[in-house]
Amino acid sequence: MADILQNVMDHAVAVARKAGEVRHPYKDPRWFIGEESVAAGEPSILTDDPTWIIDPIDGTTNFVHAFPFVAISIGFTINKRVEVGVVYSCLEDKMFTARRGGGAFCNGEPLQVSDQTDVHRSIIATEFGSNRDPEVVDKIFSSLRNILSLPVHGVRGAGTAAVNLSLVASGCVEAYYEMGMHVWDIAAGSLLVLEAGGIVMDVDGGDADLMSRRILAANNRSVALRLVEQIAPYRPDRDDAPPAACD
Numbered sequence: 001m002a003d004i005l006q007n008v009m010d011h012a013v014a015v016a017r018k019a020g021e022v023r024h025p026y027k028d029p030r031w032f033i034g035e036e037s038v039a040a041g042e043p044s045i046l047t048d049d050p051t052w053i054i055d056p057i058d059g060t061t062n063f064v065h066a067f068p069f070v071a072i073s074i075g076f077t078i079n080k081r082v083e084v085g086v087v088y089s090c091l092e093d094k095m096f097t098a099r100r101g102g103g104a105f106c107n108g109e110p111l112q113v114s115d116q117t118d119v120h121r122s123i124i125a126t127e128f129g130s131n132r133d134p135e136v137v138d139k140i141f142s143s144l145r146n147i148l149s150l151p152v153h154g155v156r157g158a159g160t161a162a163v164n165l166s167l168v169a170s171g172c173v174e175a176y177y178e179m180g181m182h183v184w185d186i187a188a189g190s191l192l193v194l195e196a197g198g199i200v201m202d203v204d205g206g207d208a209d210l211m212s213r214r215i216l217a218a219n220n221r222s223v224a225l226r227l228v229e230q231i232a233p234y235r236p237d238r239d240d241a242p243p244a245a246c247d
């Protein structure tokens with residue numbers, strides 16, 4: 001694991017030097033998008049530069065309530081594409097790693113998504129999120145009602161997007177969708193799913209967009225597209241939306 005991170009950091013330095021950059025890639029805030037740094041006012045703009053995308057605690061509400069799923073999520077992008085993903089599920093003591101083109105692993109063991117193609121025999125993960133706007137809550141419940149009525153085998157939510165994505169990559173659930181989470185919740189986990197043989201797309205079936213705050217990750221296209229038909233989509237403000245103007 002340390003080797004993978006070291007290689008990536010070396011790669012980041014090499015890319016920076018090639019571009020004639022003198023910035024230190026581990027210190028310049030432009031090379032980071034982190035939940036806490038953004039909360040402190042740093043920008044949340046994904047550029048082509050090598051960028052670390054970090055959620056130090058994914059599953060904060062779980063953490064506060066001692067609900068036993070909490071993760072650390074670290075993604076690394078170049079040209080806006082996730083090259084490395086690391087999710088450490090702390091209480092399970094599971095270290096999930098993926099490198100683009102290099103497969104996905106849990107504690108060093110290769111991961112493979114479920115081979116289930118029938119949505120009716122699937123478990124779907126999702127989250128209720130923290131937005132209590134009645135229109136958003138209606139959409140959440142509408143999607144849930146549609147999916148439960150398909151019917152599916154079950155609906156689950158771990159309380160952390162990163163763990164939900166690790167569950168798709170591990171073949172424990174067939175899919176995970178959510179609207180309202182952030183890029184730091186999903187950057188690393190989305191690569192886990194892709195490298196375990198799954199797919200990642202927008203909830204409306206379009207291309208995945210890391211900054212859109214919408215994701216549908218699934219073991220295969222046939223399960224994903226059945227879910228697209230059931231999901232009532234809404235558009236949260238993007239992670240890279242300009243800050244609202246003050247009066």
Ligand SMILES: O=P([O-])([O-])O[C@@H]1[C@H](O)[C@H](O)[C@@H](O)[C@H](O)[C@H]1O
Pocket residue numbers: 035055057058059060061127128129130158159160161162178180181182185
């Ligand atoms: O705040 P946080 O615990 O890092 O991250 C949250 C978790 O991933 C949660 O599962 C998801 O539903 C929220 O959308 C995220 O914001």
Ligand SMILES: [Mg+2]
Pocket residue numbers: 055057058059161184185
């Ligand atoms: Mg999070």
Ligand SMILES: [Mg+2]
Pocket residue numbers: 035055056057058059060
């Ligand atoms: Mg967090």
